[in-house]
Amino acid sequence: MRSGRKEAGASAMSGPRCPGVEAPGADLLSSVWSTSSAETSLSLGSVRTRIFKIIVIGDSNVGKTCLTFRFCGGLFPERTEATIGVDFRERTVELEGERIKLQLWDTAGQERFRKSMVSHYYRNAHAVVFVYDVTSRPSFLSLPSWLAECERHLSSSDAPRVLVGNKCDLKDKVEVPTSLAQKFADAHGMAHFETSAKEQEGTGDHAEAIFLTLAHRLRSQRTMAMPRLLAAQDTAINLADDKQGADNGSYCYC
Numbered sequence: 250m251r252s253g254r255k256e257a258g259a260s261a262m263s264g265p266r267c268p269g270v271e272a273p274g275a276d277l278l279s280s281v282w283s284t285s286s287a288e289t290s291l292s293l294g295s296v297r298t299r300i301f302k303i304i305v306i307g308d309s310n311v312g313k314t315c316l317t318f319r320f321c322g323g324l325f326p327e328r329t330e331a332t333i334g335v336d337f338r339e340r341t342v343e344l345e346g347e348r349i350k351l352q353l354w355d356t357a358g359q360e361r362f363r364k365s366m367v368s369h370y371y372r373n374a375h376a377v378v379f380v381y382d383v384t385s386r387p388s389f390l391s392l393p394s395w396l397a398e399c400e401r402h403l404s405s406s407d408a409p410r411v412l413v414g415n416k417c418d419l420k421d422k423v424e425v426p427t428s429l430a431q432k433f434a435d436a437h438g439m440a441h442f443e444t445s446a447k448e449q450e451g452t453g454d455h456a457e458a459i460f461l462t463l464a465h466r467l468r469s470q471r472t473m474a475m476p477r478l479l480a481a482q483d484t485a486i487n488l489a490d491d492k493q494g495a496d497n498g499s500y501c502y503c
């Protein structure tokens with residue numbers, strides 16, 4: 250894993266900001282770094298807000314920053330730089346009368362920009378979003394090592410985990426068949442989505458759908474995990490094996 254994207258000059262914990270969305274300040278940073286393992290609740294007047302920490306993981310250049318940026322109210326960023334450390338984005342949604350604050354941790358894909366941060370990423374995370382690039386086989390082949398890292402660091406074994414294939418707007422360049430990714434997701438008890446952070450407004454707000462689905466799952470306190478079909482060591486991917494996965498539905502928002 251860890252593709253060799255060129256280093257960017259961005260400072261740590263900085264990245265594209267979403268218009269109209271406040272970057273979390275010191276309060277948020279201190280609260281997310283010290284939050285308890287149960288979801289945090291904030292009382293804003295009479296309205297209760299449940300807070301969930303969602304970490305977004307995957308190789309460099311797969312589009313983690315673009316996906317989180319889109320969900321948090323921004324357009325597709327014209328230009329991004331490699332994330333250094335982590336960028337925080339958040340958005341509050343109302344689901345069935347309840348306020349849910351999703352704190353997205355947009356993590357660095359490059360090893361050198363993340364190695365000192367890994368335990369902080371996973372600490373008290375409520376859900377994990379694994380992102381690969383549908384036009385990059387290496388980013389898909391890296392998934393077992395991302396899963397292994399998650400197994401090592403995530404304390405909650407039933408935290409929902411979802412698999413997202415990004416850049417499906419690049420239809421002519423697809424290197425990872427949907428059916429193969431679906432099979433991998435099935436085997437690891439994950440819901441699978443394919444999407445594009447770049448898709449234009451009006452053709453469907455894909456990142457929106459993925460994170461809102463996750464918010465519903467978190468809110469209902471149920472896991473999306475299906476029974477594990479493979480032992481932990483059975484994480485090798487056979488790209489030649491392109492049979493349709495059967496158990497979980499695939500959600501394609503292209």
Ligand SMILES: Nc1nc2c(ncn2[C@@H]2O[C@H](COP(=O)(O)OP(=O)(O)OP(=O)(O)O)[C@@H](O)[C@H]2O)c(=O)[nH]1
Nearest residue numbers: 309310311312313314315329331332358416446447
């Ligand atoms: N065509 C297309 N390009 C995308 C999409 N999402 C991201 N990109 C491009 O992919 C490149 C990398 O996007 P980022 O969001 O910065 O990738 P990242 O996963 O955050 O990378 P790191 O921060 O290094 O881990 C940028 O040039 C984006 O413009 C997409 O859905 N479609």
Ligand SMILES: [Mg+2]
Nearest residue numbers: 313314331332
């Ligand atoms: Mg990034």
